[in-house]
Amino acid sequence: MSRLNVKLGDLSLKNPVIAASGTFGYGEELENFFPVESLGAVATKGLSLKPREGNPMPRIVETPSGMINAIGLQNVGIEAFIEKKLPYLESKQVVVIANIFGNTLEEYVEIARCLQPTSVPAIELNISCPNVKAGGMEFGNDPVQAARVTEAVRSVFNRHLMVKLSPNVTSLPKVACAVADAGADSLSLINTITAMAINTKTRKPMIANGVGGLSGPAIRPIAVRMVAEVYRSVKIPIVGIGGIGELNDALEFFIAGAQAIQIGTATFVEPNAAHQLVKDLDSYLKESGINHLKELVGTLKWPS
Amino acid sequence: MSRLNVKLGDLSLKNPVIAASGTFGYGEELENFFPVESLGAVATKGLSLKPREGNPMPRIVETPSGMINAIGLQNVGIEAFIEKKLPYLESKQVVVIANIFGNTLEEYVEIARCLQPTSVPAIELNISCPNVKAGGMEFGNDPVQAARVTEAVRSVFNRHLMVKLSPNVTSLPKVACAVADAGADSLSLINTITAMAINTKTRKPMIANGVGGLSGPAIRPIAVRMVAEVYRSVKIPIVGIGGIGELNDALEFFIAGAQAIQIGTATFVEPNAAHQLVKDLDSYLKESGINHLKELVGTLKWPS
Amino acid sequence: MKDTLSQIVYHRSIGNDYYRIGLKTGWASFQPGQFAMLQVPGDGGVLLRRPFSLARQEGEVSEILYKAVGRGTRNLVKLQPGVPLKILGPLGHGFSSSEVSGPRVAVAGGYGIAPFWEWSLQLAKLGHRLQIFYGARTKTDLLYLDELRDAGAEVQCSTEDGSAGFRGLVTDLLREQFPNGKVGRVYSCGPWGLLQAVGQWCESHSIPAELSVEEAMGCGTGVCLGCVVQNRAGKYFRACKEGPVFLAEQLKLN
Amino acid sequence: MKDTLSQIVYHRSIGNDYYRIGLKTGWASFQPGQFAMLQVPGDGGVLLRRPFSLARQEGEVSEILYKAVGRGTRNLVKLQPGVPLKILGPLGHGFSSSEVSGPRVAVAGGYGIAPFWEWSLQLAKLGHRLQIFYGARTKTDLLYLDELRDAGAEVQCSTEDGSAGFRGLVTDLLREQFPNGKVGRVYSCGPWGLLQAVGQWCESHSIPAELSVEEAMGCGTGVCLGCVVQNRAGKYFRACKEGPVFLAEQLKLN
Ligand SMILES: Cc1cc2nc3c(=O)[nH]c(=O)nc-3n(C[C@H](O)[C@H](O)[C@H](O)COP(=O)(O)OP(=O)(O)OC[C@H]3O[C@@H](n4cnc5c(N)ncnc54)[C@H](O)[C@@H]3O)c2cc1C
Ligand SMILES: Cc1cc2nc3c(=O)[nH]c(=O)nc-3n(C[C@H](O)[C@H](O)[C@H](O)COP(=O)(O)OP(=O)(O)OC[C@H]3O[C@@H](n4cnc5c(N)ncnc54)[C@H](O)[C@@H]3O)c2cc1C
Numbered sequence A, B: 001m002s003r004l005n006v007k008l009g010d011l012s013l014k015n016p017v018i019a020a021s022g023t024f025g026y027g028e029e030l031e032n033f034f035p036v037e038s039l040g041a042v043a044t045k046g047l048s049l050k051p052r053e054g055n056p057m058p059r060i061v062e063t064p065s066g067m068i069n070a071i072g073l074q075n076v077g078i079e080a081f082i083e084k085k086l087p088y089l090e091s092k093q094v095v096v097i098a099n100i101f102g103n104t105l106e107e108y109v110e111i112a113r114c115l116q117p118t119s120v121p122a123i124e125l126n127i128s129c130p131n132v133k134a135g136g137m138e139f140g141n142d143p144v145q146a147a148r149v150t151e152a153v154r155s156v157f158n159r160h161l162m163v164k165l166s167p168n169v170t171s172l173p174k175v176a177c178a179v180a181d182a183g184a185d186s187l188s189l190i191n192t193i194t195a196m197a198i199n200t201k202t203r204k205p206m207i208a209n210g211v212g213g214l215s216g217p218a219i220r221p222i223a224v225r226m227v228a229e230v231y232r233s234v235k236i237p238i239v240g241i242g243g244i245g246e247l248n249d250a251l252e253f254f255i256a257g258a259q260a261i262q263i264g265t266a267t268f269v270e271p272n273a274a275h276q277l278v279k280d281l282d283s284y285l286k287e288s289g290i291n292h293l294k295e296l297v298g299t300l301k302w303p304s
Numbered sequence C, D: 001m002k003d004t005l006s007q008i009v010y011h012r013s014i015g016n017d018y019y020r021i022g023l024k025t026g027w028a029s030f031q032p033g034q035f036a037m038l039q040v041p042g043d044g045g046v047l048l049r050r051p052f053s054l055a056r057q058e059g060e061v062s063e064i065l066y067k068a069v070g071r072g073t074r075n076l077v078k079l080q081p082g083v084p085l086k087i088l089g090p091l092g093h094g095f096s097s098s099e100v101s102g103p104r105v106a107v108a109g110g111y112g113i114a115p116f117w118e119w120s121l122q123l124a125k126l127g128h129r130l131q132i133f134y135g136a137r138t139k140t141d142l143l144y145l146d147e148l149r150d151a152g153a154e155v156q157c158s159t160e161d162g163s164a165g166f167r168g169l170v171t172d173l174l175r176e177q178f179p180n181g182k183v184g185r186v187y188s189c190g191p192w193g194l195l196q197a198v199g200q201w202c203e204s205h206s207i208p209a210e211l212s213v214e215e216a217m218g219c220g221t222g223v224c225l226g227c228v229v230q231n232r233a234g235k236y237f238r239a240c241k242e243g244p245v246f247l248a249e250q251l252k253l254n
C-alpha cells in the first residue's frame, strides 16, 4: 500500500487515515475489530495536565445526520497517559498523535514538556474545544492567541506539531496563517461546531453543559469548504476532519487539499470505519490508475 | 388563533410563521397548497436594485440532512417587484417582508428608498448572503460594516427594519449588538452557512459557484445555539431560522428566544410545511394549556 | 398539482437496475412530459424529494420507471407494496397537444422513454401514431418495448453496442430515416447530449421540437430557482415550472 | 463483541408499541444484561445505532424486545423479515454468575424485563430459580409473562393502575414479600427511579444488588465517553463498557 504513505512535514504515516481525538479512546478499545497499527496514526483523547472527570450527563445527543457532544475532556491526565496508556500504543508501533489541551498557555507548555522526553512523535494542539469553560476556545478563535500558544509549545517540543483549528470563526485562513507562521508543522481541521439542542418538554438543553460540539456528516460540507479555503492560504500540510465515513467523503477532502484525514463520529456508527477506509482508498487508487495519493491532493478545479 | 399573534416591535403578525426568503418565490407559487395569508408573513426572494440573472448551473446539491445552494440572488429587481409582484401579495393582505440585498451601501439605501413609498411594512436586510462576489457577506461579517448599512437603511425607511445575520462569524452577539444599536427593529438568524461539496469524479465543486450556503435540518443545532446566544445579548426581537420543519423544531427556537420563526428548506420537501406548522403550533399551545406563545419565548433553562 | 400520500401498489425490478413502481395517487390524468417529486427513504440524511417523469396513469395508479443510481433511488428499491410514500404532482409542462402536419416523432434515450408510453396512448386516442426512435447503451437498457407497441407506437431502436436494432446513436438512426427532415414535430427526452443533437438537427430542418430537460431540483414547485435552464438570450427559466418540456428554440443548445 | 450484518428473521407487534424482533446473528450466547447496538433506518437523519438489551439467544437467532418511542424505533417498526441490519454485540458486562446464598430476585420495570428471559433460562440450567418482581404502568405493559414462566421463573407482577397483580410500585411489592430483606442477591433493570429504589432497599438490608443502567450511547464500544455514570466518589464509569450492569455500591444512587 505504498501508494498511500504520507509525509506531513517530517512525520511519516503509512497511510492517510487517522483516528480522530476523542473518538478512539486511547487506542485499545477497538482492538477486537482491527489492528490499530493498520491506521496511519491515532490521535489520543484530549490530554490535560491533571486528570479530568469531564462534564455531567447527558453528554451527547443525536441531531439530523450528526451529534452534539460535551464530554468535557474527561481524560486520565498526561502523567497517567504516559505511564499507563502509551505503552500499549508503543507496543503496537502505531504513530501516536497526542491531542493536548490546557486551561492556560502555561498548562499547554507544561503538557508538551512532559511529552518531549517520550516516544510520542507528534502533538495535536487542541485550541478549539468548545466544551470547557476556560482556555481552549478562546485560543482558537483569535489569530493572535492561537499564534502565541503555538509558539510557546513549539519552543518546548521539537517533533511534529499539528494545530487543530476551531471552525467557529469568521476567517479560518487568518487563524491558519497565524498558526503556520508561529511554527506549526501541520494543521488539522475542523473541530466540532458549537451547537445546541433543546428538550422542549423540560425546556433544558439536551446536553447538561448547555452547548456542545456538532460532528458527523451534517458538518462535512462546512469542513470541506474550510479545508479548501485554508489550502489556498497556507503552505503547511492539512489534515481534513469532519463527517468522513466512507471513501467518497475522504476523496472530497483530499481533492480540497488535505494530505491526510481523520475519522471521528463514523467510528461510533461503524467501529471498523477507519480500517475499511484504508482498504477502500487503496483499491480506489489502484482501480483509478492513480500511482500515489498525493496526485489527488489539492486537485480541486475552482470555478474561474 | 389569537394565542399565536406576535408583535415584533411595531410589526404585528397574526402568527409567528414566516416563509423564509428565497424559499417561497414571491408568494404566488404555492397558492395551490394553502392560502398565503394564513402565514404570519412572507419574506420575498432577495431583491436587488437591478434584475439579476443569478449564478450558472448547477446551483443546488443535497448534503446529509441539508442542501447547499448558490442561486446567486436571481430576482426581478426592486422595480419589477413593486410593479408586478407586490400587487398579488397586497391583494392577499399578507404581511410582506421585502428581503433586500445590495452590492454597495448605496445600493442598499437606494432599494430601501424605493420601498419607502410602497405598502411594504418591513424590510429584511440581507447582509449575509454568501453567494455573490461583492457586498453581502462582507457587511454581515463585520460589526462595524453591519452597523453602517443598518444605519443607512434606517435613515431612509421608517417602518420595520429586520436585519438578517450571517452565521459565518466568530461572535454573532457582537454583530447583533452593533446592528441593534444602529437602529434595527428586529434580527433574523441564521442565513445559510458557507459550505462546499465536491464531485470526486470531475474534481469540480458540485455547485458552479464553488461554494454555496448550507441550509436544512443539518444546521438546526447551530442555529438554535446562535439564537440562544443572541437572545442573551440583545433586547430587540429575534426571528429564528435554520432547519425548521415541524412543531418540535419551532419550539426549540421559541424556547431559545425567538419570537417568530422562518421556514426555508422544509418548504421544498413539504410545500405545505409552513401552513401545517401554524396549525400544529396552535394545537400544541391549546393542548399544553399555554395561553399565549410569548409564554414560551426565551424560557430556556441554562445550566447553572 | 397536489401532494398525495400514496401507497405503493406494485414495485418490480425489470433488470439492469431499472424498476417500475406503481403508486396509488388517484390522479385523473397527466400530460406526458409532466413529472412528480417522489419521497424516497431518508437513509444517509436524504432530505429532498426526487423528480421522475410520469410514465402512465391507469385508473388510480400512476407508474414511474426509474433507474437506481444514487442514495435515494437505491434505498427506494427496498420498499415493498403497501408502503406509503408522498408524491407531489403532476408538475410542470408536458408535451404540447398542438396540431401537427407530418409525422410525430419521439426521440428517447435511456429512461427518457418513460413519458412516451402515456404519450403514445394519448396520441393513439386522437388517431395519431407516434414514431419512436429509441436509443440506449445496450439491449437490456431498452425498456417498455412491449408497452409501447401495445400502445400503438412504432418503435425503432438503436444501441451503442449493436446488441439490438441499429448500431450507433439514435440521432444517426433518425438522420438515416428522415434524410430530408420531413417530420411534423419532434418530442425528445433523454440526456442533455441527446437533446442538443436532436435540437440542432431539428433546427437545421426547421422542424418544431419539444425537449424535456433534466436538471437537479430542490422543490419542483418553482420556489427554489435551483433547476434553471438558459435561453439564447442568457435568461434563466425554471425546468420545474416553465419546463421540463421546452421548445428547442427557447433553449441555449450549446 | 463483533459487528454482524444480520437478517431480520421475525418481527412481531405484541401490542402497546412493543415489538419482538429476531435477528440472525449467529452468536453462540451472551450474558444476560449485555446489550447490542442495532442499526435502525436512517430517516430524518438518524445517524447513531440504538442500544437494546439482549433478551434471548435461540440457535443463531438473537431476540430483542423493544418499545417504539422515537425516530429510530418508530422507523424500525416498518422493516420486514429478510431485511439486513447491522448489529454490534454482545456488549458490556451482564449480571454476574457468582455464588449466592438465599433467593435470587430480579426486579424489572417495563421493557427492563428483557434480560430476565435469558437469565431465567440460564439460571434454571444451573438449578436455580429466579424470583421476578415485575412492575409496569398497566396490564398491557407486562411482557414475556408466558416466556418467563416457561423458563422456570416465578413471576409476581404489579401495575400502577392495579389492572393486573399488585396495585402500586413493584418496590412496594418487594418490601411486602421480603419484610426482613432475606434475599441472596438482587438483579434489577428498568428506569433510573426503580434502580434507585431497589438499590437503596438492598443497601438498607445489606443485600448485594446488580443494577443495569440505561444511558444515551454514542458508540457502545467505550470510545466516546458519552454514556457515563458516576460512582460515589464522583468518578465516571462507562455504562457501555464497565456496565451496563453495576454493583449498587458502585453507583451514586441519589
Ligand atoms: C424532470 C425530471 C424527470 C426525470 N425522470 C426520471 C425518470 O423517469 N426515471 C429515472 O430513473 N430518473 C428520472 N430523472 C432523474 C432522477 O431524478 C434521478 O435519477 C434521481 O433524482 C437520482 O436520485 P438518487 O438519490 O438516486 O441520486 P443521488 O445522486 O444520490 O441524488 C443526489 C441529488 O441529486 C439529484 N440528482 C441526481 N441525479 C439526477 C438527475 N439525473 N437528474 C436530476 N437530479 C438528479 C437528486 O434528485 C438529489 O437531489 C428525472 C429527473 C428530472 C429532473
Ligand atoms: C443498555 C441499554 C439497554 C436498553 N434496552 C432496551 C430494551 O431492551 N428495549 C427497549 O425498548 N429499549 C431499550 N433501551 C432504550 C433504547 O435504547 C431507546 O429506547 C432507543 O435508543 C430509542 O431510540 P429512538 O430512535 O426511538 O428514540 P429517539 O428519542 O429518537 O433517540 C434519540 C437518541 O437518544 C437515545 N435514546 C433515546 N431514548 C433512550 C433511552 N431510553 N435510553 C438510552 N438512549 C436513548 C437514542 O439511542 C438516540 O441516540 C436500552 C438502552 C440502553 C442504554
Ligand SMILES: Cc1cc2nc3c(=O)[nH]c(=O)nc-3n(C[C@H](O)[C@H](O)[C@H](O)COP(=O)(O)O)c2cc1C
Residues within 6 Å of the ligand: A020, A021, A022, A023, A044, A045, A046, A047, A069, A071, A073, A099, A126, A129, A164, A190, A191, A192, A214, A215, A216, A217, A219, A241, A242, A243, A244, A262, A263, A264, A265, A266, D224, D225, D226
Ligand atoms: C465524543 C467526541 C469527543 C471528542 N473529543 C475531542 C477531544 O478530546 N479533542 C479534540 O481535539 N477533538 C475532540 N473531538 C472532535 C473530533 O476529533 C473531530 O474533530 C470532530 O468530531 C469532527 O469530526 P467527525 O465529524 O468525523 O466526528 C471529539 C468529538 C466527539 C464526537
Ligand SMILES: Cc1cc2nc3c(=O)[nH]c(=O)nc-3n(C[C@H](O)[C@H](O)[C@H](O)COP(=O)(O)O)c2cc1C
Residues within 6 Å of the ligand: B020, B021, B022, B023, B044, B045, B046, B047, B069, B071, B073, B099, B126, B129, B164, B190, B191, B192, B214, B215, B216, B217, B219, B241, B242, B243, B244, B262, B263, B264, B265, B266, C224, C225, C226
Ligand atoms: C434556495 C435558497 C435560496 C435562498 N435565498 C435567499 C435570499 O434570497 N435571501 C436571503 O436572505 N436568504 C436566502 N436563503 C436563506 C434562507 O432564507 C434561510 O435563511 C436558510 O435557508 C436557513 O433556513 P432553512 O434551513 O429553513 O432553509 C435561501 C435559502 C435557500 C435554500
Ligand code: FES
Residues within 6 Å of the ligand: C216, C217, C218, C219, C220, C221, C222, C223, C224, C225, C226, C227, C228, C238, C239, C240, C241
Ligand atoms: S426545482 Fe425549485 S424552482 Fe425548480
Ligand code: FES
Residues within 6 Å of the ligand: D216, D217, D218, D219, D220, D221, D222, D223, D224, D225, D226, D227, D228, D238, D239, D240, D241
Ligand atoms: S457509548 Fe460510547 S463510551 Fe459508552
